[in-house]
Amino acid sequence: MLDNNVSCESDIAVFEQSLFQAMRRLQQAGEVHAKRMARHGGLTPMQLLILEVLAGEKRLTASALSGRVSLTAATLSGLLDRLEERGLLQRQRDDQDRRRQWLLLSEAGRELLHAAPSLLPPEFRTRFAALPEWERHLLTAALLRAAELCGVE
Known part of the structure; x- marks a missing residue:
């Protein structure tokens, strides 16, 4: 052995x-x-990812968002504070459960997101788009698996 x-x-x-x-x-x-x-707009990739996820949802709680963007609650909290200070997102108390707070993308956040660059570098996007679909799936799966092997969920 x-x-x-x-x-x-x-x-x-x-x-x-x-x-x-x-x-x-x-x-x-x-x-x-x-x-x-x-x-461009002073956004970090993680801030942009947060805005993109919020744009795709009507509203999310911070705990649901932390799972979607793979950040701890503490790390996410600081990013949310900065985005809220810039007026890019809003926090809204739940009408039924006052302990629950919803995160919503603001109109300013939508405008900035509309003009923001892609999360991926342009060279990568161009070359990735030129690959056959099977290879795009394979590459994506391999990168996700590599992240998993590193202990990153």
């Missing part, structure tokens, strides 16, 4: 540098795009 584990570790070592370099390149591309996005 020990020999099998050693063999498995050495098999993984063959991929380690390539996987790390690919992950680092993705991270760098994300950082560059985030800086571009910040120049």
Whole structure:
């Protein structure tokens, strides 16, 4: 059994540098795009994602939103505060249950979202769109699986 584990570790070592370099390149591309996005409307990619999710829903609670955008409640709370301060979202108490608070996209948030750049870098979107549909699905599944392997839900 020990020999099998050693063999498995050495098999993984063959991929380690390539996987790390690919992950680092993705991270760098994300950082560059985030800086571009910040120049447009001062939004971070996570803030834009929050606005996009809210735009697709009539209203959401913060706990439902945190699951949709993969953020902890504490991290999400700070982002929501900043978006509310900018007038991009509104919080509304539930009429039936005053403890529940709904998040809604404001008109200013809708306007900013309409003019905002894509969450994905333009070069990626163009190249991704040129791929056959099966390859787009495969690539998406592989990236989701890689995130899962990293322990990121």
